[in-house]
Amino acid sequence: MIPASHVLLLGLAQLLIGLLGLVLRRAGLVVLASGLVMLDGVMLLFCAGIARTGSTSQAEGVVVLAVIVAVALVGAAVLYSFHRFRRTVVLDEHDRLSN
Amino acid sequence: MQPILFWTIGVLSLLAALAVVSLPRPQHAVVALVILMGLDAVELFLLQAPLLAVETIVVASGAVLLVWSVLVRRRRARLGVPGRRRYNVTKLLSFFVVLALGLVLVDVVLQAAEPQPRAGSDVTMVTGALLSLVLLLIAGPVTWWILRRARSSEEGEQA
Numbered sequence: 001m002i003p004a005s006h007v008l009l010l011g012l013a014q015l016l017i018g019l020l021g022l023v024l025r026r027a028g029l030v031v032l033a034s035g036l037v038m039l040d041g042v043m044l045l046f047c048a049g050i051a052r053t054g055s056t057s058q059a060e061g062v063v064v065l066a067v068i069v070a071v072a073l074v075g076a077a078v079l080y081s082f083h084r085f086r087r088t089v090v091l092d093e094h095d096r097l098s099n
Numbered sequence: 100m101q102p103i104l105f106w107t108i109g110v111l112s113l114l115a116a117l118a119v120v121s122l123p124r125p126q127h128a129v130v131a132l133v134i135l136m137g138l139d140a141v142e143l144f145l146l147q148a149p150l151l152a153v154e155t156i157v158v159a160s161g162a163v164l165l166v167w168s169v170l171v172r173r174r175r176a177r178l179g180v181p182g183r184r185r186y187n188v189t190k191l192l193s194f195f196v197v198l199a200l201g202l203v204l205v206d207v208v209l210q211a212a213e214p215q216p217r218a219g220s221d222v223t224m225v226t227g228a229l230l231s232l233v234l235l236l237i238a239g240p241v242t243w244w245i246l247r248r249a250r251s252s253e254e255g256e257q258a
Contacts (some may be wrong), residue, residue, distance in 0.1 A: 002102060006102060007105075007146065010105075010109045010112070010113070010142075011204070012201070012204055012205060013113055014113065014199070015204075016197060016201040016204075017113065017116040017117055017119075017120055017173075018116065018119075018120070019197050019200075020120055020194065020197050021119060021121075023118025023193035023194070023196075023197060024120070024190055024193065027119060027125050029128065029129065030120065030122075030125050030128045033118065033125075033128050033132045034120050036132060036163070037116050037119050037120070037132065037135065040135060040149055040159075041116075041141070043143075043151065043155070047143060047148050047151065049143075059226060060117055060227065061150075062150070062154065062228065063227050063230050063231055063234070064238040065151070065154050065155065065158055065159060065231070066230070066231030066234045067234065068158075068159050068162065069158055069159065069161075069162045069235060069238070070234050070237070070238035072162035072163060073162065073165070073239070073242045074238055074241055074242055074245070076165065076242075077241075077246050077249075078231060078245060080245075080249060081152035081245050081246070081248065081249035084250070085249070086100065086251040091119050095139075
């Protein structure tokens with residue numbers, strides 16, 4: 001049996017790598033992918049939490065998966081919308097709230 | 100499961116995560132993300148969370164492939180960032196903030212002793228399923244509204 005702290009460390013490492021991509025990259029698609037890497041790490045953290053509590057429900061992880069899908073859907077739509085307005089998905093170019 | 104197997108797959112998944120955030124071409128980053136999710140699904144399966152593993156493979160990879168088909172395959176969007184990578188003060192500060200946050204979090208995790216088992220979570224599968232359903236029911240119309248607004252504004256510009 002893997003100790004919960006090992007799973008916590010792996011999830012935390014993924015979370016931090018995703019956070020780095022989120023703050024350092026400019027391409028919209030990579031920023032969206034970095035957010036999904038972070039959420040993947042969160043799911044591992046939930047898995048560690050499930051192991052800690054001894055629960056078998058996995059309900060928290062299902063919610064995180066739904067969040068991943070929602071982020072991917074809405075994020076892709078926002079990028080598509082950005083591209084329609086400015087013909088680019090480089091986030092530095094999108095610095096206004098209005099057109 | 101042996102820790103060596105866990106960390107072998109774990110290191111591979113960390114390499115895939117690093118590839119997602121460091122590859123210059125966004126298309127390659129999306130491929131690395133699919134690989135990462137597959138490796139995490141294997142981890143979840145080995146951690147005796149088979150439901151999460153199957154959902155990760157099916158649902159999350161489906162979402163990533165949707166992003167791929169909308170933004171990448173049609174080659175409509177200029178996805179890459181031209182020119183050399185530029186670093187400014189904000190990005191350097193952000194890097195060090197992430198580093199500091201990471202050190203704090205790792206310290207918290209290492210300080211936490213192996214937990215004592217307690218009673219199962221209050222969140223039942225039904226609650227989780229209902230929450231997920233509500234979330235997806237909200238995300239669907241929001242996506243549709245954003246796409247519709249973008250299309251109508253472009254049609255207005257063309258007219």
